[in-house]
Amino acid sequence: MKHFGVSFGYLLLLACAAAAQQTAPNNSGDISSQEQKIRDLEDRLVMLEGQVRQLKAAGAAVPSQNSAVPATPPASQSQGATPQGAAAYTAGAGDNVRLGGAGSAAAKALNPDISVIGDFIGGAGHNPLNPTPAFQMHESEIGLQAIVDPYARADFFISFGETGVSLEEGFITFTALPAGFVAKGGKMRAAFGKVNTLHNHVLPWVDRPLVTQNLVGGEDGIDDAGVSIEHILPAPRNWFLDFTGQTFRGDSADVYTSSNKNDLSVVGHLRGYRDLTDNGNLDLGVSYSRGHNLFGSDFITNLYGVDATYHWKPLRRSIYKSFIARSEFIWRQQDQPSLAACQVIACPLSFAPGFQHAFGFYASGDYQFARRWFVGARVDRSDRAFNAHLNDKGGSVVLTYWPSEFAQIRGQYRFTRYADRFDANEAFIQLQFALGAHGAHPF
Numbered sequence: 001m002k003h004f005g006v007s008f009g010y011l012l013l014l015a016c017a018a019a020a021q022q023t024a025p026n027n028s029g030d031i032s033s034q035e036q037k038i039r040d041l042e043d044r045l046v047m048l049e050g051q052v053r054q055l056k057a058a059g060a061a062v063p064s065q066n067s068a069v070p071a072t073p074p075a076s077q078s079q080g081a082t083p084q085g086a087a088a089y090t091a092g093a094g095d096n097v098r099l100g101g102a103g104s105a106a107a108k109a110l111n112p113d114i115s116v117i118g119d120f121i122g123g124a125g126h127n128p129l130n131p132t133p134a135f136q137m138h139e140s141e142i143g144l145q146a147i148v149d150p151y152a153r154a155d156f157f158i159s160f161g162e163t164g165v166s167l168e169e170g171f172i173t174f175t176a177l178p179a180g181f182v183a184k185g186g187k188m189r190a191a192f193g194k195v196n197t198l199h200n201h202v203l204p205w206v207d208r209p210l211v212t213q214n215l216v217g218g219e220d221g222i223d224d225a226g227v228s229i230e231h232i233l234p235a236p237r238n239w240f241l242d243f244t245g246q247t248f249r250g251d252s253a254d255v256y257t258s259s260n261k262n263d264l265s266v267v268g269h270l271r272g273y274r275d276l277t278d279n280g281n282l283d284l285g286v287s288y289s290r291g292h293n294l295f296g297s298d299f300i301t302n303l304y305g306v307d308a309t310y311h312w313k314p315l316r317r318s319i320y321k322s323f324i325a326r327s328e329f330i331w332r333q334q335d336q337p338s339l340a341a342c343q344v345i346a347c348p349l350s351f352a353p354g355f356q357h358a359f360g361f362y363a364s365g366d367y368q369f370a371r372r373w374f375v376g377a378r379v380d381r382s383d384r385a386f387n388a389h390l391n392d393k394g395g396s397v398v399l400t401y402w403p404s405e406f407a408q409i410r411g412q413y414r415f416t417r418y419a420d421r422f423d424a425n426e427a428f429i430q431l432q433f434a435l436g437a438h439g440a441h442p443f
Contacts, residue, residue: 115434117432124426125424128424129418141159143155151176154172155170169189184227191267192222192305193328206430207414210416211330215332240272248265250264252291265290268289283311286306290302304330304333306328306329320371331358335355356388362378363379364376364379373399380396390419397412410428
């Protein structure tokens with residue numbers, strides 16, 4: 001601003017001086033008049049420089065809408081008078097609201113990043129075991145994320161359904177602990193496998209795999225209040241190893257139930273990552289979890305999981321071509337009461353007495369064949385948690401279109417053959433859209 005005013009003033013002076021020399025008559029009175037005008041312009045330039053200095057000293061605050069600022073100084077100032085216009089400008093700027101002397105810009109700096117993600121689903125077909133409405137606003141997720149201080153950050157994700165509100169996640173992360181440790185405290189999704197850690201809006205499908213629904217609590221999954229410790233381990237060359245240990249209260253859908261304060265659940269996850277080529281990488285994981293189930297403190301549930309993800313994305317065609325292959329294998333071992341005990345306590349309808357060992361898996365692939373188009377397929381198979389003799393299987397085909405980074409449209413056809421000896425054929429249309437700044441989820 002200062003340099004612009006000075007340069008403009010000097011150019012104006014030179015133009016006026018040149019015009020005076022070219023048009024000056026022999027009359028000495030006219031020459032004196034031109035010289036006086038040049039001196040007036042010089043005085044005005046000095047006044048403008050003074051205004052710039054005062055604005056810089058005041059922090060260059062923008063005047064409020066109620067403080068009118070003249071485009072040019074009053075006529076009295078053209079004769080070298082005191083720059084009252086500049087003083088009025090500074091006084092008007094000082095009327096702005098200031099927070100702790102930090103200026104109005106601090107008002108936004110103190111607010112967290114706020115985002116809203118909508119998930120609308122329409123469905124057709126028949127499924128008496130797991131019915132869905134024709135249209136539903138499946139989920140509206142509000143995210144609040146911000147840096148707390150140089151040592152921590154906080155994340156909150158609140159889920160709004162058509163019938164209620166729940167805190168999906170709300171935790172603080174300490175990122176500056178000694179020896180490279182990272183700690184979390186609050187309510188969070190457990191680091192068990194891959195699908196359990198994902199929010200609905202980042203899933204590559206409309207639904208969750210059968211193994212997740214039958215053995216790991218479905219959509220809610222292992223999501224509980226507790227603490228988490230993460231640390232990067234020494235690894236062989238070209239490998240990245242990361243271990244996460246978590247302890248929770250012990251309440252997670254139908255997976256774990258805490259009967260008293262001592263019925264805690266634990267989760268451990270070891271992740272290995274490696275770049276295979278410039279275009280592809282491999283992500284492997286091993287998970288374990290243990291807790292008490294709904295039958296009481298004497299009944300234990302153990303979960304074991306293995307997950308693998310291969311990601312291919314060519315550098316020269318990265319926005320047009322890519323491929324992701326995913327798979328998870330999960331075992332669930334569960335202590336259950338006898339038939340005689342079920343006469344005293346409530347048992348699930350599909351209950352089988354005694355110890356149960358259930359197994360399930362899914363395998364999927366998603367290929368990007370154009371800039372905004374993706375096609376994928378998934379195969380499912382899973383035993384029932386409370387009766388391993390009952391087995392469900394199925395498959396899905398998915399087509400996804402991304403109009404932009406803030407919206408996506410997905411179509412999915414799903415076939416399921418349940419152990420109850422009937423088939424379900426369903427088709428879904430999903431529309432997701434995002435508002436605001438939503439931080440990236442872990443890869």
